[in-house]
Amino acid sequence: GESVGLHLPxxxxxxxxxxxxxxxxxxxxxxxxxxxxxxxxxxxxFIIDIRSNMDKRQGQRVTVLLNKTVKHLSLQIAATQPxxxxxxxxxxxxxxxxxxxSTFGDGTTLTVKP
Amino acid sequence: xxxxxxxxxSQILAAGRRMTLRCTQDMRHNAMYxxxxxLGLGLRLIHYSNTAGTTGKGEVPDGYSVSRANTDDFxxxxxxxxxxxxxxxxxxxxxxxxxxYEQYFGPGTRLTVT
Numbered sequence: 001g002e003s004v005g006l007h008l009p010x011x012x013x014x015x016x017x018x019x020x021x022x023x024x025x026x027x028x029x030x031x032x033x034x035x036x037x038x039x040x041x042x043x044x045x046f047i048i049d050i051r052s053n054m055d056k057r058q059g060q061r062v063t064v065l066l067n068k069t070v071k072h073l074s075l076q077i078a079a080t081q082p083x084x085x086x087x088x089x090x091x092x093x094x095x096x097x098x099x100x101x102s103t104f105g106d107g108t109t110l111t112v113k114p
Numbered sequence: 115x116x117x118x119x120x121x122x123x124s125q126i127l128a129a130g131r132r133m134t135l136r137c138t139q140d141m142r143h144n145a146m147y148x149x150x151x152x153l154g155l156g157l158r159l160i161h162y163s164n165t166a167g168t169t170g171k172g173e174v175p176d177g178y179s180v181s182r183a184n185t186d187d188f189x190x191x192x193x194x195x196x197x198x199x200x201x202x203x204x205x206x207x208x209x210x211x212x213x214x215y216e217q218y219f220g221p222g223t224r225l226t227v228t
Contacts, residue, residue, distance in 0.1 A: 032215055046217070104149075
């Protein structure tokens with residue numbers, strides 16, 4: 001069945017360093033992927049997405065890489081800041097199924113040390 | 115623009131009682147969702163609605179019911195609460211497929227069933 005998982009439940013980085021958060025998915029039919037950020041006490045917030053016809057997409061300080069061969073995606077955060085401390089979830093979707101249903105992984109907690 | 119609002123923010127409920135969690139969005143999104151998030155875990159889909167008048171079951175629907183009488187509101191009802199329903203509940207919405215699958219989340223309702 002569908003499952004989305006993250007390699008590491010926690011990640012600690014120094015302020016100013018780059019962060020890489022990984023996610024593995026098992027459903028080869030998944031063709032749309034989203035990264036969310038959840039700060040303490042808040043709901044998840046969209047960061048960036050990528051569709052399966054791309055292998056890289058860049059946003060402001062964030063880059064998502066998709067490797068369909070090994071069913072892996074990663075979120076790279078450049079020059080990590082204390083405000084980046086949060087739980088990060090990847091979610092997978094299969095387009096042309098029920099609109100917007102996502103399967104979420106368990107999340108990686110990013111801690112930024114000053 | 116408020117986005118998605120949820121009420122109440124938190125609630126302590128005696129087992130066996132009935133409870134309705136409210137969710138309202140002002141973005142005119144067609145699709146809406148209810149998730150539960152247990153401590154340290156990811157989001158699990160309870161019920162969803164692709165458009166007003168339709169609903170569907172998610173991964174963990176037992177003990178919960180929903181209705182979608184109009185576009186804006188998507189209440190979640192616990193008919194007879196049990197302690198295992200202690201969780202944080204998030205409501206979310208997304209625009210109609212296939213234009214976008216990102217989901218917009220509310221601030222959550224923290225429910226404790228004693």
